[in-house]
Amino acid sequence: MTYRDAMTTRARSRERRAEIVRAALDVIAERGYRGASLAAVAERVGLTQQGLLHHFPTKEALLVAVLEERDHWDALPGRRLRMDLLTALVEYNAMRPGIIQTFSALLGESVTDGHPARAFFTERYDRVRASMADLLRAEYGDRLPSGLTPERAAPLIVAVLDGLQYQWLLDPEAVDMPGAFRDFAVLLGEPVP
Amino acid sequence: MTYRDAMTTRARSRERRAEIVRAALDVIAERGYRGASLAAVAERVGLTQQGLLHHFPTKEALLVAVLEERDHWDALPGRRLRMDLLTALVEYNAMRPGIIQTFSALLGESVTDGHPARAFFTERYDRVRASMADLLRAEYGDRLPSGLTPERAAPLIVAVLDGLQYQWLLDPEAVDMPGAFRDFAVLLGEPVP
Known part of the structure; x- marks a missing residue:
């Protein structure tokens, strides 16, 4: 993989993470804490649960990312x-x-x-x-x-x-x-x- | 079962519950929230986990009983x-x-x-x-x-x-x-x- 390819891959991964975090916020708003399962979020962004786990290994890790992002916006x-x-x-x-x-x-x-x-x-x-x-x-x-x-x-x-x-x-x-x-x-x- | 037998059974069950709640408090003090498993509490009072579930169907039910008892003492x-x-x-x-x-x-x-x-x-x-x-x-x-x-x-x-x-x-x-x-x-x- 060239340097440029590696950068593109990293940028894509960052973008994907941001998209997942936004989707998680929507799922939380609609279904609350309990309803915000990794499966529900994965479905929202068109990933398999396995694909989501590649970006966020646990529900807690995803929720922490959502709360960090909220702090950033607030x-x-x-x-x-x-x-x-x-x-x-x-x-x-x-x-x-x-x-x-x-x-x-x-x-x-x-x-x-x-x-x-x-x-x-x-x-x-x-x-x-x-x-x-x-x-x-x-x-x-x-x-x-x-x-x-x-x-x-x-x-x-x-x-x-x-x-x-x-x-x-x-x-x-x-x-x-x-x-x-x-x-x-x-x-x-x-x-x- | 006579009326008297039934009363004795009920009194024994109450006593057993109180003993479990006290044991749970001790386990919580020693091991914190995560360590306070039904298994650990059952062991402390010499019950099987199945026997404990007869008195408290879930960990949450047991912990609520502990918090109620604390409010009572405080x-x-x-x-x-x-x-x-x-x-x-x-x-x-x-x-x-x-x-x-x-x-x-x-x-x-x-x-x-x-x-x-x-x-x-x-x-x-x-x-x-x-x-x-x-x-x-x-x-x-x-x-x-x-x-x-x-x-x-x-x-x-x-x-x-x-x-x-x-x-x-x-x-x-x-x-x-x-x-x-x-x-x-x-x-x-x-x-x-």
Whole structure:
């Protein structure tokens, strides 16, 4: 195989992976976490299950790729995340239960010993806590109105985001996820809306 | 079978169930969620796996029984939960990762469609939000210092408790779970410790 052929093969494989990840997102949106089987995704992209396994050896590996891609699309350029945009993101999340269910189910599994998604979530939270601290520092300076530093408030924002998702997924009628997050923003020091 | 025999059989079965649940808690503490197989629990109580299945048809059913029993033991008589006791409970939880891991993993699974633990968690959160609202009303009256009602702050306490557990389980060195919960209590209106 020439260098050029090898590059073409690699580019094709990357493209195929991206196509599979997009198809998986669609299947998740339609059928939820349980319905997002490798077989369903393979069918969607016109591959055999064996062909899909060549790109993603397990369901977990595919779902991690979907969640990475979602983080990529949700990210704002130049760290311009603000509390009001975060609130808007929570409202937006309340309209896409499939991906939130997939995130929450995989996060739950990932805390068990030796789970394949554990490294992804551990690194993700490290990064997300740091970017929440940046957001809070840009909004409030070195101390929040409550006296907390941005670094100490950051894990609380992340916890509220995740924790509310579980309650909302279990009982969407009983839990107003965006409203509860706006309440938390007020606790942090945002003006009452 | 006489009435008395039937009662004895039922009492024995109850006792056996309780013994299995205690054994499961021990196995969870030693080996975590993944290690807590029905086979391991059966061995601990001197039953065959078939014998165990007579009492608990699935691993999920056994784990739900363990979590129900934990809620029972953690509960305080006469609704006398207070913010400072809740903080103490978080400190205590940080010493028992096995059961917290089991809780968090099962909560994660439970949000998927048709999961056997879904009803347990949905009802549990309904109850826990109500008892958190009672706690907050006893502590602050009808409005917290931030202006939130107890009913609106309750899902936030629950979310912080659950969300911090995930971050802490993934990276116990990076996340000070009890410290972060104390910070949240300050946001709600507790005096700075």
